Amino acid sequence: MSAKDSTSHPQVDSAHPRSKLSKLDSSANMVVQDVDELAQETKEANDKLEIMETQFKMILRCVGEDPERPGLLRTPNRAAKAFMYFTKGYEETVQSVVKNGIFEEDHDEMVIVKNINMYSLCEHHLVPFFGTVSVGYLPTGKVIGLSKIARIVEMHSRRLQGRRVSMLSCHCCHDVACVMLLCQV
Numbered sequence: 001m002s003a004k005d006s007t008s009h010p011q012v013d014s015a016h017p018r019s020k021l022s023k024l025d026s027s028a029n030m031v032v033q034d035v036d037e038l039a040q041e042t043k044e045a046n047d048k049l050e051i052m053e054t055q056f057k058m059i060l061r062c063v064g065e066d067p068e069r070p071g072l073l074r075t076p077n078r079a080a081k082a083f084m085y086f087t088k089g090y091e092e093t094v095q096s097v098v099k100n101g102i103f104e105e106d107h108d109e110m111v112i113v114k115n116i117n118m119y120s121l122c123e124h125h126l127v128p129f130f131g132t133v134s135v136g137y138l139p140t141g142k143v144i145g146l147s148k149i150a151r152i153v154e155m156h157s158r159r160l161q162g163r164r165v166s167m168l169s170c171h172c173c174h175d176v177a178c179v180m181l182l183c184q185v
Helices: 018-039 042-061 075-086 092-097 146-157
Strands: 102-104 111-122 128-138 142-144 167-169 177-183
Touching: 018 075, 042 075, 042 177, 075 111, 092 142, 111 146, 128 146
Parallel strands: none
Antiparallel strands: 102 142, 111 128, 128 177, 167 177
16 A cells, blocks of 8 residues: 555544535535536537526626626636526436336335425526425336436426426326426425
8 A cells, every 4th residue: 555545534523614614515516517517418518508608798797797807707607507507407308317217016005205305496587496395106007216206306396497386297107107296485
C-alpha cells in the first residue's frame, strides 16, 4: 500500500452545521454533474441549452443586470442547465422509466405508496413548488416495483404543473394501471 493510499481522512461531526452544509454542497454538485451529463448527451440538448442560455442573458439585461460582469458570467449557463433539469420529464416516457420493473404476481389487493416527495414548477409563473404524492392501483396479474412508482412521479413532476390537484392516468405497460394524484402544497 502506498503512502497516498494510507492517508486517513479526518472524522467530521455530522451534527456540525458545516458538515451538513458540506453534504448539501456535495449533493448540489452531484445534481450539477448529472445535469452536465444530460446536456452533453445529444446535439439537440446542446442546442436547447444554447438557446436557453441566450434567453437567460436577455432576462438578466431586462432586469437591469449586466450578464458580462464577473459574478454573472456563467449564470445564464447554470440557469439554463437548471431549467433543463427542472423540466427533464418532457424527455422521458413511462416505458423508459419503468423498463423491466413489472412483474407477474397473483395479487389482487390495492397497492398504495404514500408520501412520495415531488418538486415541480407552476405552469403559470414558472415558480417552484413541492409537495407529496400518494399513488394507488389495483394490480391485474402484474405489479410494478415500488421504486418505479416514485420514478414515474418524478417524471411527471419534472413537467410544468397547473394550480390544482392533477390526476394522471398512467398505463405503465400492458396490464398495470396507476392513478396518480399530484397534490400541490
